Amino acid sequence: MTDSNAPRTAAVIGGGTMGAGIAHVLLAAGARVTVAEVSADAAAKARDAVANSLAKAADRGKLAATPNDLLAALSVVDTLADLPPGAELVVEAVPEDAALKRRVLAAAAGACPDAVLASNTSSLSVGALAEGLPGERVLGMHFFNPVPVQPLVEVVRHGGVADDLVARAAGWAEALGKTVIVVRDSPGFATSRLGVAVGLEAIRMVQEGVASAEDIDTGMRLGYGWPMGPLRLTDLVGLDVRLAIAEHLERELGPRFAPPQLLRDKVGRDELGRKTGRGFFDWS
Template sequence: MGAGIAHAFVLAGAHVTIVERDEDAAAAARDRVEQAIDGSLERGLEADRASLVASLATATDAAAFAGCGLVVEAVPEDPALKAEALARAEAAIDETSVLATNTSSIGIGSLAGALARPRRFVGLHFFNPVPASRLVEVVVGDATDAQVVADAQGWVEALGKAAVTVRDSPGFASSRLGVMLGLEAIRMLEEGVASVADIDAAMELGYRHPMGPLRTTDVVGLDVRLGIAEQLEAELGERFAPPALLRRMVAEGRLGRKSGRGFYDYD
């Protein structure tokens, strides 16, 4: 996800710095972004590869964020981990910079509690895969400054994407609706209502979804979807309780496309 966000901003003409946990992770992130740039060029993007690559830097210390106008946190969906990453990033930037989180389910207000400048904090919820998805949710916390919201909407538009602005609430709009659909599809599979392919085809052909809920879960990652469901269950109740099939598949390492196998086989 972080590499996808970096790729989107590089293509939009921004100077981008990726901060990773160690040198190996930083090198891997650069490789992912450069491969994504190459893919964009192969698909017809008219740009100079050398210039795009030169606008990308990597580091292992949050101090590298000094001077950045926007920092987007994209660590895993763990509240403590996100709070730590956001605090380190905030300490490296000045009072005019904006700090954003890419969380898909954790409340902006709860993350803002660990920050010194919550008015400069906003949610920017990108969707996976970032290059192919047009939607970005701009999530507004109680303390978020109105100008920060306007700036965030402008950044999304500059990326060639569409901004949907939502009030801070569990699961926002997209995760709350998308997870509910995905969980019900898994329950239907669990109950033997229909096959994986037929459940997906019902939504693709009947409701014109570009991708069915089970294949979407594979793309998102079953472990990610499980984490979001558990978060929403804790905040909104048992209607978001993860099905046993989802828990079992995650325990077996069937995480979707990234592991080679989920509801579909990608080997």
């Protein structure tokens, strides 16, 4: 259903799992959306990912319009120079690499001169990403995977962003059907910091033979009401992603976030979770 409070024109940089999900919820709220990728092949795959996501939502009865109607408002491009200049919102959803994120945000700042520039980072400093950019236009909008299903968006404010822009971004996220929390720009924000702490301790427990991954997850689901255990969630996020976040938090906050050796070993064996078929669970 179209929401008049949603951005009318938006762009998403990166058409992977997160980017496709963000495009999905923007389209469902009535926005015209451009997804930017690095090649024609990647752009085509991004379009397919959005189409598949919309089709699954339609099968569950979660769309007010048909997938084809929503896809009519989707464009895919293979260069950032083709981002829509009138975009109100640009969300970057590229991998957790600060230099890469700064490059794409800088390109978006030039291509979309009036847009709010949002990073979907789950742990990197938004203020650092905004350095050298019009920082008053930059903030964090941390969506959660899978984006069409997860109800939360974490809006991250750094010292140089205006209150009215934070309020605008929060209003847009609410128009996408999300609940918003606003947090100060600090390592790991609120959600990644707590989620990684629990996830790393669960990995240490497997490493020490305290219990199996399945039993640890069952304990958290049934004992604490978690919808998903921390180890299955690690598999869903990706062990490589979790390792990179843990290393960043260790640098910023100290040794309590040091990654367990088991996590390093699994990443070294390409046991990255669902995307490679095996992590702490078998996804084949």
